[in-house]
Amino acid sequence: MYNTITENASLEELKKAFGELNKKMEELESEEPEDENSHAYEEWESECENLAVRSETLMTWIDRKMTAGLQ
Numbered sequence: 001m002y003n004t005i006t007e008n009a010s011l012e013e014l015k016k017a018f019g020e021l022n023k024k025m026e027e028l029e030s031e032e033p034e035d036e037n038s039h040a041y042e043e044w045e046s047e048c049e050n051l052a053v054r055s056e057t058l059m060t061w062i063d064r065k066m067t068a069g070l071q
Contacts, residue, residue, distance in 0.1 A: 002054060011065040018058045025051050 002021040005013060028048060033041040 002058065005058070007061050007064075009061075011062065014058060014062045014065065018055070018062060021051060021055055021058060025055070 001013075002017040002024070005017040009017070025048070028044070028051065031044065033044055035041055
C-alpha cells in the first residue's frame with residue numbers, strides 16, 4: 001500500500017501506509033548483508049534509501065492533513 005498511496009488519501013489511509021512502511025524498514029534492517037563492499041549491500045542500501053524517502057513523503061502528507069484538520 002505504501003508504494004501506491006497518494007497525497008489525496010485519507011489521514012487514516014496515510015497512517016496505515018506509514019505503519020506498513022515502518023514494518024518493511026524493520027524487516028529490511030534485519031536483512032543487512034555482512035559484506036559492505038558487495039553488490040548485495042549496494043542493493044540493500046539503495047532500497048533503504050528509497051524507503052526512507054517514501055517515509056519522509058508520507059510523514060509530510062500526514063503532517064499536512066493533521067495541520068489542516070482533515071480526516
